Amino acid sequence: MTVATRPLAATAGANTPAFELERVRADFPILARKVHGQRLAFLDSAASAQKPRAVIDAIRHCYEAEYANVHRGVYWLSARATQGYEGAREKVARFLNARDAAEIIFTRNATAAINLVAYSLGAGYLKAGDEVVISWLEHHSNIVPWQILRDRLGIVLKVVPINDAGEFLLEDYERLLSPRTKVVAVTHTSNALGTITPISDIIRLAHAAGARVLIDGSQAAPHRQVDVQALDCDFFVFTGHKVYGPSGIGVLYGKADLLRSMPPFEGGGDMIRTVTFEKTEFADIPNRFEAGTPPIAEAIGLAAAIDYVTALGFDRIAAHEHAVLTYATERLSDIPGLRIIGTARKKASIVSFVLENAHPHDIGTVLDESGVAVRAGHHCAQPLMDRFGIAGTARASFGLYNGFDDVDALVDGLGRVKEIFG
């Protein structure tokens, strides 16, 4: 298949203003560096995205000019830091369209957010015999916390199957739901395959069965607008570092009344109202779930990242990434012996593949020599790899700074892989 038109820089959809790729790239200092003497084609944003200068500057400014602990100092600097931190919470609330900033809990990452929900729901709400529904597409972070709970409480874990394209099977899901279903915890977008799941239907059906719903939005938040009120999910988690923000900060959104009904996950400072040796009265949300000094500069960096993607606009980001995904899918499909794993009709900009005669790790090493960074392995989704009968894949994931030239570098690098391994 030949691609008739191959725009080098701009790749906007018909109804969106031009996406100026080179200007976007100039915002990311790391993209100017060379790796092994080659231009860096960074195709691992699904693992962690690079940071725009605005985020780096915000963190630097925090530490250089406005840093102190939050929520306790009476002095000006602490008040500024608290404003920055609480301002970030409000920004995240608007980003997700939450009703109230108190519904936003800052955590260490998405994994910590899921663990918080699992632990807290396990302290009273869930009982032996209750069922938690997850899917084959889950990252280990949305499997293991529920397994720990299963082994501790005797709850039952049910897994929604997928088809060979990697699509969530809604009818099978519906059959798994019953009055025993107490929690549905499903990914919005598969990190390993890119599959976008039908979350509106998943949430609606879960609620009809009387279950609470947690959506793992780690791979969704960087690519599309999320509206937690429209979705009506009970919990939504994502991580800062995949949305072009810093590592060390994650977000748990939860409906206020639900969060208020849940016991704390960790105890300590900042999450209390009063403490005596006999009794502690817990603080209201969100502080109840934020024990200890929070990730202050990280929250401020996340706010800057949200400003950055919001200014670019998700309509433009999505159109651009879709064009790159389409181009990558076409070019990779032309390579003999290459098989794309995950061919769902609705996909985020992630392409997982295996190549005849070459192991994903060997692919990764050879591509690296060409300056092309891809992920190789099981992507923290071993059950999913087992489902396809493979140990792992090579995965190219595209962020807003990737273009057709990155896809070309990938395809050229795969040519070298084939030279070596045949």
Add this chain to the structure above:
Amino acid sequence: MSDLRELYQEVILDHSRQPRNFRRPDHANREAKGDNPLCGDKVAVFLTIEDGKVTDVGFQGRGCAISMASASLMTEIVKGKTEAEARALFESFHDEMTGKSTCHGAAAGELDKLTVLSGVREYPMRVKCATLSWHTLMAALDKAQTVSTESDDRL
């Protein structure tokens, strides 16, 4: 590309495409399974030990070119060795891979066959691929059943 050619030498590619002793010997009396949970590579090593000597050795498994070639080369080199000699070879190879030593002492002559793997040292993320089968060999000698690259901090 020069570093890559150093890493993926023809001998490595040959052994990875057509691994030697890729079998379970009929009279194997020791075996162990090894895995690298970071990449999903799995290998099983089988030994026939008679009078303290490795009279036969084979392996099975799946993995990258480096891990398959390293396992294949290992079976060729340890066959006929005493248990003590096989352990000494492991130590020398391990030191070579982790850059502790390029001087192999008593085992120097034997390790010549493995110099084709010396390119791996330039790729720190890949050293575990080369050492997985050797650690599995050690587990078999120690009569341990399994070994993981993430459970032994020396790997």
